[in-house]
């Protein structure tokens with residue numbers, strides 16, 4: 011059998027040492043009537059070559075790369091992944107290690123996570139970052155649980171409708187049985203209007219959540235929203251796009267108390283939605299309410315600088331029902347990938363990546379707007395994603411464009427009833443003028 | 458051999474003006490940034506990230522990697538974590554562009570191959586569980602627990618029943634009570650008896666009409682199969698409550714018995730354990746849940762559905778609890794689990810379990826006597842020894858043993874968990890280890906408990922660092938580098 015080393019002789023000797031006659035005897039404490047008396051109904055074993063053929067056949071049926079150019083975003087992006095990221099992450103010393111519980115045997119990962127935490131602080135302008143959460147959606151939910159443990163007697167959560175619809179759904183699901191009221195604030199103009207927000211803020215408001223740039227691609231009035239939120243005593247939670255911080259002001263600068271993000275864009279493949287990387291950073295004063303693992307610096311018994319998991323009394327294995335979160339396994343390997351990615355880009359690389367996205371997205375927006383009946387839906391500044399309005403149902407057009415070799419965007423009608431003719435497109439630094447011109451002419455024909 | 462690049466931080470080797478990754482020039486007409494973005498939104502200087510060249514970056518992280526133990530370099534008998542070999546073929550296959558580059562929101566028609574694998578995985582996990590419906594969405598075991606408890610809550614709400622309690626054995630993993638709390642339940646501890654399994658009297662005393670769910674890990678964290686399981690599930694069902702199986706220990710029972718067959722109504726898998734997703738020094742995982750059909754309407758959306766020969770994501774689930782994360786799930790880990798199951802087949806899966814249990818029992822037999830093993834002479838896929846007597850007689854703690862093992866090139870077992878065994882040393886060898894490895898490890902363990910206590914208190918001696926000051930780390934937290 012594939013990965014089992016025990017030969018028949020080994021098994022015999024081992025059973026003898028144990029004092030059992032057969033392998034079945036080892037299961038003597040499973041009552042006979044509860045045992046499965048037949049083989050599992052799963053497909054027969056495959057040799058490596060057979061498996062490879064089978065999987066390659068399935069993979070072939072997925073339209074990716076040049077079979078269909080990707081203009082999809084919404085939290086998952088086709089950014090370029092430098093080879094150094096894969097080279098580091100494919101070191102088995104990293105990817106086949108467990109959580110660094112034994113510090114002496116895990117200094118490599120611990121230091122890499124400490125570096126990741128620092129990089130996220132540098133990126134966000136906030137004081138502390140944890141060593142990862144699952145992904146962008148549950149990171150939003152975790153930020154609300156965290157806010158609730160900071161302000162236990164406030165219960166109203168305000169979230170802009172321009173936040174990723176799936177993140178909002180995750181929040182609703184997490185909050186379903188907790189003493190929290192989640193209120194969604196409409197964003198008819200493509201962003202949260204601070205004047206609207208003002209009407210809903212009161213002393214029961216726990217936190218305000220915006221995404222910046224938001225699901226439509228538009229920038230939010232982050233500064234004004236931050237000021238209002240602060241003045242009501244609520245916590246300010248921002249879900250940001252890490253790449254955008256090559257150009258945009260950092261959450262720490264405009265008053266965010268907790269910043270969360272989907273970190274897929276930092277060197278991680280799209281692979282149909284996961285594993286990704288939940289990023290979370292916050293102000294120093296809230297660190298003891300943070301979910302997830304934290305790596306800290308200390309010294310060993312000889313005074314040598316080293317790293318350990320720390321502030322663990324927040325966590326489930328110690329605090330159990332009173333823990334700040336239930337998270338145990340996190341997304342360590344993707345935190346490592348993000349660290350390598352950020353270090354590989356450096357400040358200039360991040361800036362240039364963001365600028366390329368910005369320029370290309372605006373180029374495509376210009377091209378699409380020249381098509382009769384196509385217009386930008388919102389009159390708001392945008393960075394790498396934008397929303398256009400088509401003359402008819404966007405979902406239908408998408409199917410047509412897929413046949414022409416384009417994943418042309420997200421049909422907003424799926425999440426927003428009133429936006430059935432709208433399409434949100436994402437343009438990363440990877441998209442070429444040729445691809446964008448091709449999409450524009452395909453859309454022109456499709457309409 | 459000295460590798461300085463790995464003891465310095467990235468930020469300390471940063472050198473202004475260096476860089477690794479370069480981008481191509483824009484192939485579109487370039488506009489002034491100030492014309493595209495409002496001034497007040499822009500930051501003039503990018504974040505102060507480190508500036509390093511490619512070879513520095515690579516040396517840094519490659520040298521750092523050498524300061525880790527890992528499955529590929531060391532025997533790693535970490536109890537409850539199922540640290541089995543991570544097959545290399547999985548990495549190659551998961552990286553195929555036709556899988557790695559699929560966007561989560563592309564149209565169903567454009568990712569039929571992906572949907573097919575995921576659909577198959579749903580049915581395979583249902584079959585192994587002996588349960589009817591599967592959601593692949595949860596990102597890890599803990600999120601699987603939360604998801605299933607939210608499903609339970611929605612089910613009882615739908616029935617108009619007020620149930621507020623979740624019962625959890627004291628030997629359970631910390632994620633169980635933590636998940637129950639987020640799902641809005643009060644948690645009630647159930648004692649273990651002197652055999653290390655559920656104390657039925659205590660369960661009976663605490664079980665009532667307010668009980669929603671009993672979360673049981675079976676085999677439990679002591680590596681013991683609870684022989685009373687049929688009786689337990691019957692008790693729960695008579696009170697109208699549900700039984701949840703924490704499936705972290707599935708490596709002990711795959712193909713031998715099925716949770717659905719012994720009365721569980723819902724369970725999670727840790728695909729990263731049982732079906733060998735690489736743990737990545739902390740994650741990712743994947744924690745699918747399986748449930749009985751009457752709970753299926755409440756599962757998170759979407760599930761993969763099959764119409765004729767076409768696969769699609771089914772979002773039309775009006776009673777669904779919603780979502781616990783964005784997008785489909787931790788697909789990269791699900792793929793690896795699928796590859797593993799397809800490689801092993803039905804006989805291979807059973808052999809996996811049998812040999813995992815054989816290896817654990819053999820190791821137990823080898824060290825029993827040298828170490829106290831409080832709960833019996835036999836085990837399932839893991840067992841828990843105790844350094845209680847060693848501590849009393851020789852001042853040698855479980856931590857000392859763990860640290861000393863590192864000197865001999867072994868990763869330490871899990872220590873101080875489960876909480877019900879003092880000075881716990883939890884050992885799980887897995888099926889992918891050989892008798893020679895187990896023998897050498899047993900010899901080492903036996904040798905260590907005869908060593909001088911002082912030597913053990915100072916261990917490890919052979920690694921770069923020894924006994925970090927954890928109190929200092931928590932008292933004066935330094936969680937980031939500062940210039």
Ligand SMILES: Cc1ncc(COP(=O)(O)O)c(C=O)c1O
Nearest residue numbers: 338339537597598599630705742
């Ligand atoms: C018994 C048990 N239950 C639950 C979990 C939680 O699983 P995960 O770490 O995948 O969230 C673990 C893993 O550490 C475990 O050992």
